[in-house]
Amino acid sequence: xxxxxxxxxxxxxxxxxxxxxxxxxxxxxxxxxxxxxxxxxxxxxxxxxxxxxxxxxxxxxxxxxxxxxxxxxxxxxxxxxxxxxxxxxxxxxxxxxxxxxxxxxxxxxxxxxxxxxxxxxxxxxxxxxxxxxxxxxxxxxxxxxxxxxxxxxxxxxxxxxxxxxxxxxxxxxxxxxxxxxxxxxxxxxxxxxxxxxxxxxxxxxxxxxxxxxxxxxxxxxxxxxxxxxxxxxxxxxxxxxxxxxxxxxxxxxxxxxxxxxxxxxxxxxxxxxxxxxxxxxxxxxxxxxxxxxxxxxxxxxxxxxxxxxxxxxxxxxxxxxxxxxxxxxxxxxxxxxxxxxxxxxxxxxxxxxxxxxxxxxxxxxx
Amino acid sequence: xxxxxxxxxxxxxxxxxxxxxxxxxxxxxxxxxxxxxxxxxxxxxxxxxxxxxxxxxxxxxxxxxxxxxxxxxxxxxxxxxxxxxxxxxxxxxxxxxxxxxxxxxxxxxxxxxxxxxxxxxxxxxxxxxxxxxxxxxxxxxxxxxxxxxxxxxxxxxxxxxxxxxxxxxxxxxxxxxxxxxxxxxxxxxxxxxxxxxxxxxxxxxxxxxxxxxxxxxxxxxxxxxxxxxxxxxxxxxxxxxxxxxxxxxxxxxxxxxxxxxxxxxxxxxxxxxxxxxxxxxxxxxxxxxxxxxxxxxxxxxxxxxxxxxxxxxxxxxxxxxxxxxxxxxxxxxxxxxxxxxxxxxxxxxxxxxxxxxxxxxxxxxx
Numbered sequence: 226x227x228x229x230x231x232x233x234x235x236x237x238x239x240x241x242x243x244x245x246x247x248x249x250x251x252x253x254x255x256x257x258x259x260x261x262x263x264x265x266x267x268x269x270x271x272x273x274x275x276x277x278x279x280x281x282x283x284x285x286x287x288x289x290x291x292x293x294x295x296x297x298x299x300x301x302x303x304x305x306x307x308x309x310x311x312x313x314x315x316x317x318x319x320x321x322x323x324x325x326x327x328x329x330x331x332x333x334x335x336x337x338x339x340x341x342x343x344x345x346x347x348x349x350x351x352x353x354x355x356x357x358x359x360x361x362x363x364x365x366x367x368x369x370x371x372x373x374x375x376x377x378x379x380x381x382x383x384x385x386x387x388x389x390x391x392x393x394x395x396x397x398x399x400x401x402x403x404x405x406x407x408x409x410x411x412x413x414x415x416x417x418x419x420x421x422x423x424x425x426x427x428x429x430x431x432x433x434x435x436x437x438x439x440x441x442x443x444x445x446x447x448x449x450x451x452x453x454x455x456x457x458x459x460x461x462x463x464x465x466x467x468x469x470x471x472x473x474x475x476x477x478x479x480x481x482x483x484x485x486x487x488x489x490x491x492x493x494x495x496x497x498x499x500x501x502x503x504x505x506x507x508x509x510x511x512x513x514x515x516x517x518x519x520x521x522x523x524x525x526x527x528x529x530x531x532x533x534x535x536x537x538x539x540x541x542x543x544x545x546x547x548x549x550x551x552x553x554x555x556x557x558x559x560x561x562x563x564x565x566x567x568x569x570x571x572x573x574x575x576x577x578x579x580x581x582x583x584x585x586x587x588x589x590x591x
Numbered sequence: 592x593x594x595x596x597x598x599x600x601x602x603x604x605x606x607x608x609x610x611x612x613x614x615x616x617x618x619x620x621x622x623x624x625x626x627x628x629x630x631x632x633x634x635x636x637x638x639x640x641x642x643x644x645x646x647x648x649x650x651x652x653x654x655x656x657x658x659x660x661x662x663x664x665x666x667x668x669x670x671x672x673x674x675x676x677x678x679x680x681x682x683x684x685x686x687x688x689x690x691x692x693x694x695x696x697x698x699x700x701x702x703x704x705x706x707x708x709x710x711x712x713x714x715x716x717x718x719x720x721x722x723x724x725x726x727x728x729x730x731x732x733x734x735x736x737x738x739x740x741x742x743x744x745x746x747x748x749x750x751x752x753x754x755x756x757x758x759x760x761x762x763x764x765x766x767x768x769x770x771x772x773x774x775x776x777x778x779x780x781x782x783x784x785x786x787x788x789x790x791x792x793x794x795x796x797x798x799x800x801x802x803x804x805x806x807x808x809x810x811x812x813x814x815x816x817x818x819x820x821x822x823x824x825x826x827x828x829x830x831x832x833x834x835x836x837x838x839x840x841x842x843x844x845x846x847x848x849x850x851x852x853x854x855x856x857x858x859x860x861x862x863x864x865x866x867x868x869x870x871x872x873x874x875x876x877x878x879x880x881x882x883x884x885x886x887x888x889x890x891x892x893x894x895x896x897x898x899x900x901x902x903x904x905x906x907x908x909x910x911x912x913x914x915x916x917x918x919x920x921x922x923x924x925x926x927x928x929x930x931x932x933x934x935x936x937x938x939x940x941x942x943x944x945x946x947x948x949x950x951x952x953x954x955x956x957x
Contacts, residue, residue: 269651286630287610315842317839445653452651464593471602478819
């Protein structure tokens with residue numbers, strides 16, 4: 226057999242998470258409500274769809290490897306320099322590049338216990354050592370993360386704000402304090418996949434002169450383009466330019482580039498989507514309360530719902546919903562594992578949830 | 592600054608090649624003929640375009656991380672097992688994963704001097720040591736590659752068949768002999784990006800029981816979907832399953848998955864495209880001969896044209912064509928650098944080439 230490197234050889238063949246399609250194949254039929262992957266059922270801007278349909282005509286051409294037009298639009302949109310932006314194949318792809326740049330066997334990396342598994346997948350994939358900090362009251366714990374990083378000499382600190390899977394968030398002032406305390410030699414990876422869904426005024430201004438923070442955003446969530454795989458990172462120009470050393474330069478889909486560019490300029494659609502996400506969160510919370518469950522306040526496009534007992538019980542509730550054609554997911558690490566995680570759905574999705582949740586709970590109890 | 596690994600720190604910030612869009616931005620206007628990136632001007636199947644337009648509606652959903660339907664169709668199409676196929680973000684993406692699995696600092700890798708630069712980019716990116724074997728009569732040299740691999744203990748041997756940038760190819764019998772001689776501990780990477788363009792009957796049958804070969808194919812060339820980023824690799828199931836340890840599971844664009852699936856089933860479009868590629872190669876050869884240049888026989892979707900002098904002269908011819916709005920590229924390593932590389936174009940593209948090439952040569956001489 227070929228000589229696989231020791232780092233890769235020892236990796237498990239498991240994957241971060243199974244997609245809903247695999248569950249559908251197993252069930253033999255499609256889900257009635259797809260509200261488990263934190264996608265946006267409200268879809269992308271009509272302009273983005275039109276741009277993608279048009280770009281399908283031009284798909285014989287490679288996309289621009291420099292992502293020039295999209296980077297330019299993002300930098301204008303955020304008020305940061307062109308040289309402070311890198312575009313990649315979703316935040317997942319960008320996290321992979323970042324981890325590859327910084328993590329080698331034995332490199333220590335701090336994250337929250339139960340936070341985004343794909344980040345851990347990348348760290349493990351490069352032989353890094355994950356140091357896990359517990360959540361605190363269902364929030365990621367900035368002080369705990371900084372303390373752990375200082376103690377273990379972490380090269381990377383991961384924080385998602387808002388958090389996935391709990392949906393909780395920290396205000397800009399807390400993040401500002403955290404950033405000031407990032408130890409020398411550490412880099413804070415601020416995953417802002419859900420930032421557009423957060424209550425207004427909580428987002429941190431950009432300071433691209435700070436080499437200790439890199440922020441990541443995406444078109445997968447509020448922009449409704451998960452299937453297009455477009456993410457971007459904002460940071461110090463020296464760090465951002467390092468991505469060019471290793472990224473897959475011709476890796477971006479041309480259709481996705483065109484869609485993202487059109488999506489970015491449709492501010493009205495984004496605001497309407499954010500409003501609908503807020504309404505859906507409210508509706509999910511009401512449904513949960515009506516069933517005697519407790520929604521965790523969320524600044525993301527989903528709600529973690531505390532099922533009131535242990536992880537095994539919440540797992541039964543989740544599986545019960547899945548059996549009823551409603552795709553949801555759940556946190557896996559205690560004590561967050563007492564929750565199920567429900568993404569913002571259409572009115573029809575949530576009507577179905579309201580109908581089926583009581584009997585799913587009943588069945589989980591039985 | 593963040594702690595970049597020594598392997599990445601030492602990498603140059605250069606990129607494998609600059610895209611035509613960058614040249615267009617520099618020129619301030621678009622090219623009149625885009626026949627430099629070995630794309631297919633003949634475009635994808637109308638069915639693939641329609642599938643992509645439809646998929647744009649569903650882009651709010653992540654693509655299936657298992658690429659189930661596409662893998663199934665590919666395995667049926669090639670007559671290999673489902674477990675022998677991995678789908679990825681173009682051959683570039685798959686080469687990146689493969690190199691990451693096998694190459695660590697100091698690992699030796701054999702390729703031809705002047706062959707595909709993106710493969711070298713990945714090997715350098717993981718700290719590998721490239722051992723370069725000269726071309727022989729404008730062909731990659733299987734005996735030379737095997738000899739070098741045996742001598743240096745290479746973990747990987749790269750061969751593109753047909754070759755890029757020269758377009759030459761080896762028949763199945765030569766490849767079969769080569770495969771038999773792959774040294775223990777080496778893996779042959781057979782890049783078949785252009786295989787559909789090769790004269791019929793020259794392709795090697797599949798033997799997925801052989802752990803010493805992995806073959807890579809793409810929808811970017813004859814299928815006309817370069818912008819979609821869909822490639823696949825065929826090999827021994829143990830090697831193929833290893834990709835799951837490190838690949839970006841949610842990395843595939845949903846629109847591209849749908850397009851590739853539709854493209855695969857439109858055999859008529861593929862055959863028509865291959866015929867048009869053959870006609871375009873013939874026309875390029877005629878144009879070259881009429882200008883006193885010498886076309887290299889090609890089994891790919893482009894023709895390397897020997898400009899009859901040294902690399903600097905060929906470079907002037909290329910730049911002269913670019914200045915006239917015709918985007919072409921060229922090999923960079925002697926003696927292949929005496930050529931320019933012209934991709935199959937539409938009738939209009941090649942009419943323009945026929946019109947402009949004489950004066951481009953004149954100008955290069957002057």
